[in-house]
Amino acid sequence: MTCFDVRFEGEVAHLRLNRPEQRNSLIPSFWAELRTLVQDIDRNARARVIVISSTGKHFCAGLDLGVFDTGMFRAGGEGDEPGRKRALLYEGIRSLPETFLALQRARVPVITAIQGGCIGAAVSLAAASDLRYATRDAFFLLQEINIAITPDVGQLHWLSKVMPDGLVREMAFRGARLAAERAEQVGFVNEVFDDHETMIAAVSEIASEVAAKSPLPMWGSKHVINHAREHSVEDGIDLVALWQSGMYHPDDTKESLRARQEGRTAIYENLRPAP
Structure with missing residues (x-):
C-alpha cells in the first residue's frame, strides 16, 4: 500500500493515511487503494467498524497537484474527434467518487478522525463517512473555487445531505475555512477534541463500542x-x-x-x- 497503513484491532479495521510529508495529498493510487480496502473489509466481513485516520499536521490536503500532469484530467483517446475524447474524460472523472461511495455502501459503519486541514476531495471522504470526529485545530475547506474548479468528487452532494444548505453554498462560493467548532455546531462533526492523541484514543473506544453491537x-x-x-x-x-x-x-x-x-x-x- 502506498497511501495507507492498515491494522486490525479486534473487530475494528484502522486505515491510516501515511504520507505526512506530502500532507497526505491524494495521488492517483489513493483512489483504488481506499476503494479496494473498504470493499475487501466489507465483502469478506473482516471487521465490524472501519476507522480512517491520518498522520502529521494535516488530515489531507486534497488532490495532489501532480494528478493534473497525468491522464486523469485530460481528454484522452486517439484522434481529434472531441466528442469521444470528452466522453472518455467524463468516465474518468465519474469514476473518482466511486471510492467514496464505497464508504456509503459498506455494510459496516465508517468513522473518520480528522486533524488539521481536510481540504478539497478529502471533504468528500469525511462527508461520506458515518461519523466524524475532529481536533480543535481541524478545518474543512473547499479549495476548488480558489483554483477555478467546480468540486467534482461528490463534495457538494454529500455536504448537502449533512450540512445546512446556506453553509454548503458559502463554503463552495467563498473557498473559506470552516473551523471544527463551527462544524460541530452545525452537526457535521460529532465531537471536537483538544489534540490528535486524545481524539484517536476516544475514536478507538467509540469504534470498539460500536463493534461490540450486533x-x-x-x-x-x-x-x-x-x-x-x-x-x-x-x-x-x-x-x-x-x-x-x-x-x-x-x-x-x-x-x-x-x-x-x-x-x-x-x-x-x-x-x-x-x-
Missing part, C-alpha cells in the same frame, strides 16, 4: 438512514418493515438479554461474506 441491525440501521436521505418517511417505514420481516432474528436479542443478566459482553455472529 452487526446485522447495525447494517440495517445504516441502510435505513442512507435511504432516508432520498425518500419520504412513509417509504422509510416501509423499508424498515421489509428489513425487519426479512432480516430480524431473535437469537441476537436473546443473547443481548442473557449477557446483560449474566454481567458479560454479548457475543454475536459476524456478517456473512458478501457474494
